[in-house]
Amino acid sequence: MRAFTKQLGTELSMTLRRGESVLLTIGIPVILLLFFAKIKVSGTEGTHPITTVAPGIIALAIMSTSMVSLGISTGFERSYGVLKRLGTTPLGTSRLLGAKLLGVIVIEMIQVFVLTMIAIGLGWNPGVTPLNILASIAAALLGSIAFGGLGLAMAGRLRGEVNLAAANGLYLLLLLLGGMVVPLSALPQSIRVISEFLPAAALSSVLHQNLGPVSACYSGAWIVLAAWALLTPLVATASFKFDAN
Numbered sequence: 001m002r003a004f005t006k007q008l009g010t011e012l013s014m015t016l017r018r019g020e021s022v023l024l025t026i027g028i029p030v031i032l033l034l035f036f037a038k039i040k041v042s043g044t045e046g047t048h049p050i051t052t053v054a055p056g057i058i059a060l061a062i063m064s065t066s067m068v069s070l071g072i073s074t075g076f077e078r079s080y081g082v083l084k085r086l087g088t089t090p091l092g093t094s095r096l097l098g099a100k101l102l103g104v105i106v107i108e109m110i111q112v113f114v115l116t117m118i119a120i121g122l123g124w125n126p127g128v129t130p131l132n133i134l135a136s137i138a139a140a141l142l143g144s145i146a147f148g149g150l151g152l153a154m155a156g157r158l159r160g161e162v163n164l165a166a167a168n169g170l171y172l173l174l175l176l177l178g179g180m181v182v183p184l185s186a187l188p189q190s191i192r193v194i195s196e197f198l199p200a201a202a203l204s205s206v207l208h209q210n211l212g213p214v215s216a217c218y219s220g221a222w223i224v225l226a227a228w229a230l231l232t233p234l235v236a237t238a239s240f241k242f243d244a245n
Helices: 002-017 019-036 049-079 082-086 092-121 130-155 160-177 189-195 199-211 221-239
Strands: none
Touching: 002 092, 019 049, 019 092, 049 082, 049 092, 049 130, 049 160, 049 199, 092 130, 092 221, 130 160, 130 199, 130 221, 160 189, 160 199, 199 221
16 A cells, blocks of 8 residues: 555656646646637537536546546656566556556546636536536546546557557547537537447536536446446556566
8 A cells, every 4th residue: 555655646746747747637628628618619509608618628638637648658657667667566557557547536636626717717607416516526537547547558558659649649539529629419420429439428428418508418428438447447457568678
């Protein structure tokens, strides 16, 4: 437990000291929130832009931190031999990955607080109930685990530069197909069917249901989100290699 706690502190300290990580986790979601809060997106007619965009940007922030920031930093740590040295300690793979995932969740709590305060300042009034808040927290945790496991799975197998490209490419793909900025209802039916099996769309849909104007998420969204949250950490743990060679 002591090794796990120490590693968690190290992960938090390193993340907060990396300027690019702070930009990715806080700066970009804030910029997108401010931008899309003033723009009407197709499929959102009749509602204030901030009402529709705020839940999606929160989902985007969770994906940015859990998958991209965590995955890229871990990939380069592996390439530079940092993880190989950690592999010789009693920490072990499961506790190392667990510390990284928990560190991500702590960072995301800061993210969500900042984004919520800005959104409220822009006129967001979700009018949520305690049940909505609990459901949103549960969805955010599942999303963090799902995206974190996905990022670690790539980081644990790919070379640093390849992992960087893969993480950013997947980020853009999920941003476009995840209903975070462009509603799922605005996508062509053939693409939407595929999107609904992705963790981004599942998380975005659940958050829109509980924090936005959407009365219900699409059928199976919770199941899809839970399945990804169960699968990706198992894949990451089973396939992760400390040594990049």
